[in-house]
């Protein structure tokens with residue numbers, strides 16, 4: 001056996017799990033004997049990962065107490081873990097949420113703050129205040145369609161790729177091995193019980209007692225040959241649990257003078273339409289068009305799955321570029337300089353998304369795959385849990401319950417959808433990339 005636990009994927013789920021497992025089982029005398037390996041197709045921070053980004057939002061504004069509590073736990077870790085503190089990756093700029101007319105999301109979130117024992121630090125803003133604050137940067141915003149605005153000074157953002165890299169390095173210091181290679185298939189055990197490991201394109205097999213797939217948007221594609229080998233019907237396949245969904249992100253490289261102006265902004269959440277993050281240290285200003293899409297493909301055996309396309313993530317269909325520009329024009333038109341200034345970089349970024357927006361953190365339910373585990377999903381909201389989520393995944397790997405509520409939320413779900421509302425329901429994809437090409 002090469003290793004005890006093989007983690008495929010070095011996004012937030014894989015990295016956080018490796019770190020927490022290593023914390024638990026660190027061997028002071030011989031760190032490398034810990035028996036934990038991460039395998040990713042790229043060196044950390046892995047270029048295609050959803051987790052590798054210039055910045056991500058960290059906030060506790062959730063309509064479900066479970067995620068609000070988890071977010072507070074993560075925010076505490078963001079503020080206090082020495083390796084994040086030393087690198088100064090966490091920026092508490094606050095956020096402003098603009099909620100669409102007719103939406104009850106802001107009210108459900110704020111009720112949750114009020115009902116929790118914590119101090120409710122959120123406060124209302126008027127349209128005039130939104131336009132007039134932060135040096136008037138939002139003065140030209142098109143406010144049609146917005147029903148309410150509120151601010152929460154406790155939210156902020158993190159230098160995302162740097163934070164992932166820092167945590168990988170901490171895990172490596174504790175004895176975790178990091179290997180670069182792309183798993184092309186999952187290898188079934190010789191007696192047909194359990195999985196032996198994964199094989200990479202060059203024929204190398206990474207064997208382990210337990211295999212964790214933390215492969216994000218690529219999970220369904222990696223699972224599909226194994227599902228074929230086991231002749232699984234559609235309703236038992238991973239695609240019923242998580243599916244790949246993409247969104248389009250636009251970056252502008254600001255001048256130092258512009259960075260100072262836009263740097264006054266908090267994080268801005270534009271309802272279901274997207275987000276605007278304050279510029280990074282290097283002056284990159286990011287707009288996300290959050291109207292997501294799947295990329296449906298038919299596998300060789302005729303199953304329909306969604307998977308990120310095999311092409312450069314900066315290749316964007318014109319319709320999607322135009323749609324993203326239209327959104328930017330409605331929010332902060334001056335950044336486009338009357339149409340003269342192009343977007344410096346576009347990216348299609350892919351996440352795995354669960355129907356109910358709860359993550360999938362579980363052992364595979366098929367008895368033939370008893371040593372295969374999954375940690376993925378959510379719906380464009382899991383990044384903030386980088387410092388802490390691995391603790392819960394490690395429990396699942398070690399057969400320890402995370403408590404009834406989390407076990408229920410993160411289990412392999414029944415195919416019949418539940419009536420309960422999700423925490424990020426507006427980002428569920430309702431269109432396909434093929435329609436935008």
Ligand SMILES: Cc1cc2nc3c(=O)[nH]c(=O)nc-3n(C[C@H](O)[C@H](O)[C@H](O)COP(=O)(O)OP(=O)(O)OC[C@H]3O[C@@H](n4cnc5c(N)ncnc54)[C@H](O)[C@@H]3O)c2cc1C
Pocket residue numbers: 008009010011012013014039040041042046047048049050051052055056057058181182183184214215216217218219222247249288349350351352375376377378379380381382383384385
């Ligand atoms: C544009 C965008 C904005 C977002 N904003 C936020 C935000 O502000 N706040 C927030 O909390 N969340 C946010 N999210 C969600 C968050 O980024 C994701 O939920 C999270 O990063 C997913 O992590 P992951 O580990 O599941 O997947 P990933 O980060 O995608 O990692 C999966 C890894 O698996 C590797 N891999 C896949 N297949 C293989 C294979 N066969 N062999 C080897 N390696 C493989 C990939 O290379 C990759 O490194 C956002 C998502 C997107 C797309």
